[in-house]
Amino acid sequence: MIRIEHIGMTYDKGRVVALQDVNLEVNKGEIFGLIGPDGAGKTTLFRILTTLLLPEKGQAWVNNYDVVKDYKAIRNSVGYMPGKFSLYQDLTIEENLNFFATVFGTTIAENYDLIKDIYVQIEPFKNRRAGKLSGGMKQKLALCCALIHKPDVLFLDEPTTGVDVVSRKEFWDMLKSLRKEGITILVSTPYMDEATLCDRIALIQKGSILSVDTPEGIVHSFSGQLYAVHGQGTYHLLQATRGYEGVASCFAFGDALHATFKPGAQGPALQAYLQSKGHSDARVDPIKPGIEDCFIQLLNQ
Amino acid sequence: MKQLLVFIRKEFLHVFRDRKTLLMLFGLPIAQIVLFGFALSNEVKDSKIAVVDYSKDIMTRQIINKVGANPYFEIESNLKSATDIDAAFRKGNIKVALVFPDNFSTDLIHTGTATVQVIADGSDPNLATTVTNYISTVIADYTASLSLQEGHPVQVQPEIQMLYNPDLRGAPNFIPGVMALVLMLVCTMMTSVSIVREKELGTMEILLVSPFNTTYIILSKLAPNLLISLVNLFIILVLSDLFLDLPVKGSIVLLVFCSILFILTCLSIGLLLSISAKTQQAAMMGSLMGMMLPTMLLTGFLFPIENMPLPLRLLSNLVPSRWYFIIVKQVMLKGLGIGAVWKETLILAVMAFGLFAISLRNFKIRLQ
Amino acid sequence: MNTEAVIVTDKLTKRFGPFIACNELTFQVDKGEIFGFLGANGAGKTTAMRMLCGLLNPSSGKATVAGFDVYTQANRIKQRIGYMSQRFSLYDDLTVSENIRFFGGIYGMSISDIKKKTSALLSELQLEKEAKTLVRDIPPGWKQKLAFSVSIVHGPDIVFLDEPTGGVDPVTRRQFWDLIYEAADKGVTVFVTTHYMDEAEYCNRVSIMVDGVIADLDAPARLKTKYQVSSMEEVFYALARNAVRKAD
Numbered sequence: 001m002i003r004i005e006h007i008g009m010t011y012d013k014g015r016v017v018a019l020q021d022v023n024l025e026v027n028k029g030e031i032f033g034l035i036g037p038d039g040a041g042k043t044t045l046f047r048i049l050t051t052l053l054l055p056e057k058g059q060a061w062v063n064n065y066d067v068v069k070d071y072k073a074i075r076n077s078v079g080y081m082p083g084k085f086s087l088y089q090d091l092t093i094e095e096n097l098n099f100f101a102t103v104f105g106t107t108i109a110e111n112y113d114l115i116k117d118i119y120v121q122i123e124p125f126k127n128r129r130a131g132k133l134s135g136g137m138k139q140k141l142a143l144c145c146a147l148i149h150k151p152d153v154l155f156l157d158e159p160t161t162g163v164d165v166v167s168r169k170e171f172w173d174m175l176k177s178l179r180k181e182g183i184t185i186l187v188s189t190p191y192m193d194e195a196t197l198c199d200r201i202a203l204i205q206k207g208s209i210l211s212v213d214t215p216e217g218i219v220h221s222f223s224g225q226l227y228a229v230h231g232q233g234t235y236h237l238l239q240a241t242r243g244y245e246g247v248a249s250c251f252a253f254g255d256a257l258h259a260t261f262k263p264g265a266q267g268p269a270l271q272a273y274l275q276s277k278g279h280s281d282a283r284v285d286p287i288k289p290g291i292e293d294c295f296i297q298l299l300n301q
Numbered sequence: 302m303k304q305l306l307v308f309i310r311k312e313f314l315h316v317f318r319d320r321k322t323l324l325m326l327f328g329l330p331i332a333q334i335v336l337f338g339f340a341l342s343n344e345v346k347d348s349k350i351a352v353v354d355y356s357k358d359i360m361t362r363q364i365i366n367k368v369g370a371n372p373y374f375e376i377e378s379n380l381k382s383a384t385d386i387d388a389a390f391r392k393g394n395i396k397v398a399l400v401f402p403d404n405f406s407t408d409l410i411h412t413g414t415a416t417v418q419v420i421a422d423g424s425d426p427n428l429a430t431t432v433t434n435y436i437s438t439v440i441a442d443y444t445a446s447l448s449l450q451e452g453h454p455v456q457v458q459p460e461i462q463m464l465y466n467p468d469l470r471g472a473p474n475f476i477p478g479v480m481a482l483v484l485m486l487v488c489t490m491m492t493s494v495s496i497v498r499e500k501e502l503g504t505m506e507i508l509l510v511s512p513f514n515t516t517y518i519i520l521s522k523l524a525p526n527l528l529i530s531l532v533n534l535f536i537i538l539v540l541s542d543l544f545l546d547l548p549v550k551g552s553i554v555l556l557v558f559c560s561i562l563f564i565l566t567c568l569s570i571g572l573l574l575s576i577s578a579k580t581q582q583a584a585m586m587g588s589l590m591g592m593m594l595p596t597m598l599l600t601g602f603l604f605p606i607e608n609m610p611l612p613l614r615l616l617s618n619l620v621p622s623r624w625y626f627i628i629v630k631q632v633m634l635k636g637l638g639i640g641a642v643w644k645e646t647l648i649l650a651v652m653a654f655g656l657f658a659i660s661l662r663n664f665k666i667r668l669q
Numbered sequence: 670m671n672t673e674a675v676i677v678t679d680k681l682t683k684r685f686g687p688f689i690a691c692n693e694l695t696f697q698v699d700k701g702e703i704f705g706f707l708g709a710n711g712a713g714k715t716t717a718m719r720m721l722c723g724l725l726n727p728s729s730g731k732a733t734v735a736g737f738d739v740y741t742q743a744n745r746i747k748q749r750i751g752y753m754s755q756r757f758s759l760y761d762d763l764t765v766s767e768n769i770r771f772f773g774g775i776y777g778m779s780i781s782d783i784k785k786k787t788s789a790l791l792s793e794l795q796l797e798k799e800a801k802t803l804v805r806d807i808p809p810g811w812k813q814k815l816a817f818s819v820s821i822v823h824g825p826d827i828v829f830l831d832e833p834t835g836g837v838d839p840v841t842r843r844q845f846w847d848l849i850y851e852a853a854d855k856g857v858t859v860f861v862t863t864h865y866m867d868e869a870e871y872c873n874r875v876s877i878m879v880d881g882v883i884a885d886l887d888a889p890a891r892l893k894t895k896y897q898v899s900s901m902e903e904v905f906y907a908l909a910r911n912a913v914r915k916a917d
């Protein structure tokens with residue numbers, strides 16, 4: 001559905017590299033996650049695919065249309081939700097939706113089935129101005145506006161940034177039901193924990209794709225064994241663990257430390273070492289890595 | 302077509318929901334006219350006069366007494382020499398000075414004519430005109446009675462001289478200036494800001510990604526501003542008729558037609574600005590510095606263009622408001638027809654359509 | 670760990686007309702603690718934090734911050750706290766050292782203290798070479814670490830962090846938390862407001878606000894046990910799912 005070949009892009013006359021030889025393929029009907037921190041190049045890639053920017057190098061196709069030559073055809077068949085909340089703050093929910101429906105040459109009634117489940121949640125407030133809505137409601141309205149013309153591909157650039165957990169969960173549930181309608185969804189997020197909600201993901205950093213796979217596949221490719229270190233006094237525990245010569249890397253990770261070992265080192269030995277250093281309650285257990293652990297490992301390679 | 306109408310409707314909603322800006326837009330011309338109306342009081346009561354009398358004879362004294370007896374005037378001082386006049390004006394306490402040359406009454410009796418210099422402060426053009434008119438009347442009265450006395454006609458020629466503003470640029474010039482300024486501000490600033498706001502908000506991205514025609518975007522951005530500008534135009538015309546006694550003497554249709562040309566020019570400039578400006582502040586600064594200053598300085602309503610150095614004179618030809626200013630002056634104040642302003646109208650039309658075409662061409666279908 | 674309290678509130682309440690933004694908040698935060706202050710959009714987090722920073726007068730209830738009363742000693746409080754948010758933290762058009770000097774200056778540090786602190790801070794962050802670089806030209810990850818260091822440059826008792834690590838890469842985020850742990854170890858109390866649950870897991874204790882009240886408050890591990898779930902995200906969901914208020 002989306003094919004990206006050797007796309008490259010720079011800003012400031014080549015001084016800032018935004019994208020570097022990016023290759024990707026997104027299949028029809030999948031939720032594909034583009035995961036990386038701010039400044040990784042996610043928005044640039046979205047803008048190239050939505051024909052808002054011309055790539056400097058490489059080629060890309062959306063729905064078999066070339067992003068440079070067939071930009072008009074692409075603009076007819078995709079839905080796009082930019083990173084910022086981009087609806088008219090001084091228009092009401094209904095006015096916004098009506099406006100975008102007309103802009104895309106359709107009416108609310110025509111594709112109401114597609115947005116119905118989402119729209120009913122905000123319909124009670126339809127005469128409220130968009131600027132006065134909560135983060136979660138704005139997001140729902142933006143999604144309705146992006147879906148109003150029944151696009152084949154949906155581009156969602158960081159849709160969940162700045163939205164609370166409950167709204168985020170609802171949002172991902174909505175995406176899952178859209179997938180059932182056969183809509184291909186390319187979604188970007190800086191939050192690693194959302195990766196597992198996608199069918200496939202690409203990890204992106206500094207304009208380069210680090211890895212493309214299913215979330216399970218990425219976790220599976222973690223090299224070596226990951227250990228969790230639990231104990232009181234995180235800061236001193238962190239210093240002590242990093243001081244152990246067998247440790248390759250160690251980071252605080254929520255309520256525990258995550259550590260990997262150099263070849264030959266073992267968990268029990270570290271536990272004994274930490275206890276000897278006064279961390280009597282220290283416990284070292286092997287654990288299964290998460291997407292974020294994989295990302296860190298890929299970044300350090 | 303329906304798309305376009307929906308878009309235009311949306312633009313009007315933006316305008317009407319932003320009460321503060323709306324108030325400013327319509328308050329601006331009203332405030333300008335009203336302020337100007339107050340600043341230009343026609344009150345000439347107790348205007349102070351300085352007198353330089355080189356002749357010092359009975360006739361000059363009679364004239365001076367007659368002027369001093371008039372309730373509108375008060376003789377402030379007798380100066381020894383005409384060189385003191387400038388200083389007296391600068392001190393700000395006199396409005397007009399009378400200079401009687403040597404041998405005033407001898408000339409008047411023997412040749413039947415004499416001259417008196419009437420020097421007024423032209424920086425307040427309205428007042429200066431009124432004051433000099435009064436003085437001329439007083440002198441004419443005096444010569445009329447003198448003619449009867451002498452049995453043959455005598456004439457005193459007042460030589461009127463304006464200090465500081467010899468061309469007496471005042472209210473009649475100010476109104477076309479205010480019109481040019483207000484239309485320029487509304488059109489250029491509002492257009493560029495409303496487009497850049499969509500860029501900042503991110504909605505421009507969605508509009509560009511939609512199959513919506515970019516010409517429609519531009520047309521619908523222009524529509525509300527065109528309407529606001531026309532309403533502003535009528536406010537100015539009505540107010541200047543009511544308050545400043547300056548009705549439209551010429552054809553109102555011609556005036557509106559030329560105003561629309563000027564508005565279109567300004568809208569296109571706003572459009573061009575919005576293409577390069579990234580933030581609303583930049584758009585606003587661009588319209589203020591780039592458009593308002595030239596409109597004020599190079600249009601001719603504050604400073605006469607003929608007195609400017611050649612490079613500025615050439616530059617002023619590029620300022621659209623310069624041509625509009627001339628048209629309004631000729632049509633509104635002098636009541637002249639298209640025959641007198643066809644050249645300016647043509648220049649304005651070329652500017653309007655040229656700039657509009659350029660901004661249409663340059664309006665990007667992509668970001669950056 | 671000593672248990673000297675630096676933030677103590679008692680039925681702290683803020684009303685805006687009929688709307689009760691914060692309803693009888695009672696909690697305390699200890700010296701050197703990393704305290705997570707969570708809540709859904711519109712739950713009242715920002716209002717509560719503004720009251721604690723001395724920016725907003727409470728409607729009723731009591732609160733002391735660093736031993737000072739929020740009603741009468743707001744200016745003393747401001748001397749003893751640091752603040753950093755993801756939205757604004759440093760001036761982009763000033764250099765790294767100019768930023769440090771400015772923020773040290775507004776907290777009344779002497780020139781010689783600022784100089785000492787600047788070089789110590791730059792060497793700790795390995796930014797010595799960047800001292801004269803404009804902040805806008807340094808990578809975002811470093812900017813965030815620098816912003817945190819600057820927010821505690823005047824040695825405050827408490828530092829308020831408003832969603833400090835949103836959008837940074839995971840390695841930088843770890844380094845950022847290293848700095849936070851280090852500061853906490855030196856006795857600085859860290860008060861983090863966020864609605865990102867992975868950030869909550871780093872805290873010693875977290876409170877979760879729903880509809881203007883504190884719905885629960887405990888260590889992350891104990892909360893997870895209490896609600897029989899495996900992540901803070903699920904704890905939050907269980908508490909906030911039925912929130913009435915959703916306005917921002």
